[in-house]
Amino acid sequence: MTLGATVEGIGLVGPGLAGWSASRERLAGREAFAAVPTVIPLPEALPATERRRAGKTVRLALAAGLEAAHMAGREARSLATIFASSGGESENCHAICEALAGADRLISPTRFHNSVHNAAAGYWGIATGAMAPADAIGAFDASFAAGLLEALVRLAANPAQAALLIAYDTPYPEPLHGARPIADSFATAFVLSSDAARGPRIEARIEERPAARMDDASLERVRAGIPAARSLPLLRALARNAASSVSLEYVDGQAVRVELRP
Amino acid sequence: MRPILVSSFTTATCLGRGAGPLRRALASGTSGLEPCRFETCDLDTWIGMIPGLEEQRLPARLAAFDCRNNRAAEAAIAEDGFEDAVRRVAGRRGASRVGVFLGTSTSGILEAELAYRRREGGDGALPADFDYRRTHNAFSLVDYVRARLGLRGPAAALSTACSSSAKAFASAARYVEAGMIDAAVVGGVDSLCLTTLYGFNSLQLLSPRPCRPYDARRDGISIGEAAALILLERCDEPRDGASWLLGAGESCDAYHMSSPHPEGAGARLAMEAALRSAGVAASAIDYVNLHGTGTPSNDAAEDKAIEAVFGRDVPCSSTKGMTGHTLGAAGGVEAIVCLIAMADGLVPGSPGTREVDSGLRAHYELTPRARRVDRTLSNSFGFGGTNCSLVFGRAAA
Numbered sequence: 001m002t003l004g005a006t007v008e009g010i011g012l013v014g015p016g017l018a019g020w021s022a023s024r025e026r027l028a029g030r031e032a033f034a035a036v037p038t039v040i041p042l043p044e045a046l047p048a049t050e051r052r053r054a055g056k057t058v059r060l061a062l063a064a065g066l067e068a069a070h071m072a073g074r075e076a077r078s079l080a081t082i083f084a085s086s087g088g089e090s091e092n093c094h095a096i097c098e099a100l101a102g103a104d105r106l107i108s109p110t111r112f113h114n115s116v117h118n119a120a121a122g123y124w125g126i127a128t129g130a131m132a133p134a135d136a137i138g139a140f141d142a143s144f145a146a147g148l149l150e151a152l153v154r155l156a157a158n159p160a161q162a163a164l165l166i167a168y169d170t171p172y173p174e175p176l177h178g179a180r181p182i183a184d185s186f187a188t189a190f191v192l193s194s195d196a197a198r199g200p201r202i203e204a205r206i207e208e209r210p211a212a213r214m215d216d217a218s219l220e221r222v223r224a225g226i227p228a229a230r231s232l233p234l235l236r237a238l239a240r241n242a243a244s245s246v247s248l249e250y251v252d253g254q255a256v257r258v259e260l261r262p
Numbered sequence: 263m264r265p266i267l268v269s270s271f272t273t274a275t276c277l278g279r280g281a282g283p284l285r286r287a288l289a290s291g292t293s294g295l296e297p298c299r300f301e302t303c304d305l306d307t308w309i310g311m312i313p314g315l316e317e318q319r320l321p322a323r324l325a326a327f328d329c330r331n332n333r334a335a336e337a338a339i340a341e342d343g344f345e346d347a348v349r350r351v352a353g354r355r356g357a358s359r360v361g362v363f364l365g366t367s368t369s370g371i372l373e374a375e376l377a378y379r380r381r382e383g384g385d386g387a388l389p390a391d392f393d394y395r396r397t398h399n400a401f402s403l404v405d406y407v408r409a410r411l412g413l414r415g416p417a418a419a420l421s422t423a424c425s426s427s428a429k430a431f432a433s434a435a436r437y438v439e440a441g442m443i444d445a446a447v448v449g450g451v452d453s454l455c456l457t458t459l460y461g462f463n464s465l466q467l468l469s470p471r472p473c474r475p476y477d478a479r480r481d482g483i484s485i486g487e488a489a490a491l492i493l494l495e496r497c498d499e500p501r502d503g504a505s506w507l508l509g510a511g512e513s514c515d516a517y518h519m520s521s522p523h524p525e526g527a528g529a530r531l532a533m534e535a536a537l538r539s540a541g542v543a544a545s546a547i548d549y550v551n552l553h554g555t556g557t558p559s560n561d562a563a564e565d566k567a568i569e570a571v572f573g574r575d576v577p578c579s580s581t582k583g584m585t586g587h588t589l590g591a592a593g594g595v596e597a598i599v600c601l602i603a604m605a606d607g608l609v610p611g612s613p614g615t616r617e618v619d620s621g622l623r624a625h626y627e628l629t630p631r632a633r634r635v636d637r638t639l640s641n642s643f644g645f646g647g648t649n650c651s652l653v654f655g656r657a658a659a
Contacts, residue, residue: 112462115461123519
């Protein structure tokens, strides 16, 4: 049982990976890669009030999503969206737990409504005007592959509407960081459609064996250190743009096998 | 979409464990809400608590998953023959052909809240017994249910605040339609925690009384906890007495993080999409279970959307005066309310609501009454403006 799509656009923000187009040579192994700390761009698309309210997780997700929509030449508001993240709003979650452990338990109302797992989806709608369906899902370290499958079944159910997958994670502050270490911030986005003429094809299926590691040690450290970076094998294959097959971490010792046909 | 069979369901709410107590409360119009005495919470509000979760145990092999949220899941799994129904379907179809898609907004975050209080030296590391992955993380619930029921199919936690568990149905339906699975456990679980109690309090959205949806004097929500688990199955033949998921519709408000679009524009899109997906006209719906949280702006916005889609005649009610607003579990609980309404020939009422706001136009039902119900629509809307409507029917068309 396989699910297919055309990759029309890609977005990327990660350690040493400042945008998809700026990172292609590095990902393909034709330029040296060094995992310098992630720089999250400012979201120009958000109205000024919302820009002040949006935390770094939202800014990260929006940056990757907008890059992918732009590359696809698709209007952002036309896309169904799938937001995939292991823990979502890490900093808001920490701040709320901290406040609740204090004497007065005072939580900022903005902090609270920004703490929902679908905060990035909410801000995406406000920024782009998109009223199309938005999913917000999580599957711990398998969140990227779960998001990819969700995007592919959404596309299968409605081939006429292109789907935008945005996978993202930011580190928790301490002390949660100690219980759930996430190495740095990382986001990637894919505009997926059923229009075969508009880009390379991917075919995905679930397989009953664990995902493979990457041969490049620096990239492997990023892949293993951030749930959303479990996407790196696919990003590398797309950067090399050659027929190939990669395995992505899925739940419970399973993997999602993706075949790429440029 | 092609209709999907509802083969089994179970729930645990403040009314009790299993579908029985909910069914009886729907028939009698009684509420399970009580003054808040949860944990160390000092807020003046009412809540819906599942009885006996403090004593609830998980199977020994899954003890690492122990937290209030997974206890709530276990409280439901043990009722209504649900476990047997899932195992039968998994035996027939194969464990890898049964997916698990569950909604939750806060999962086991209560464990993190308590761990922060127990930090070494007050601001050091979290205690070593805090298991983030198996309690706090949103996927903990899905992981637990999957392991508990021996399932190996595709899985994800859906977390779009108060529409989470409604969206689980929509997601599972797409996996079935794509041929990836033959059956799925859907619905969701949310349990009491300080984050939501103090968080909704910070937004001044908690009522100091049991909530009164649609009432002229409504003044906020009552938070509840619940588990609602539903087994959906691909089925190509008619089945006597069965209920079906006929359609699902989703949309976004693209308006504000915690206030609904004032004209209910997103809500309207979701309901219209659900009717389209089911292939039925608005006039074919016999009962609408409203999101109906009981805040002044939520009910007013939803009412405008209802009038635009259905006019003023379709019987509507919110059942949150019975169960409380069970947040990420609400879509699942209220799907079960719709299934019971169809099976029992009943239009549910709205305990707590006395006098319907004269500014609202929908045909709002205050007390339960007997009536044939063949098709229902259930609304669930969440923070971030994420909306989902589901259509259920007694026949597969």
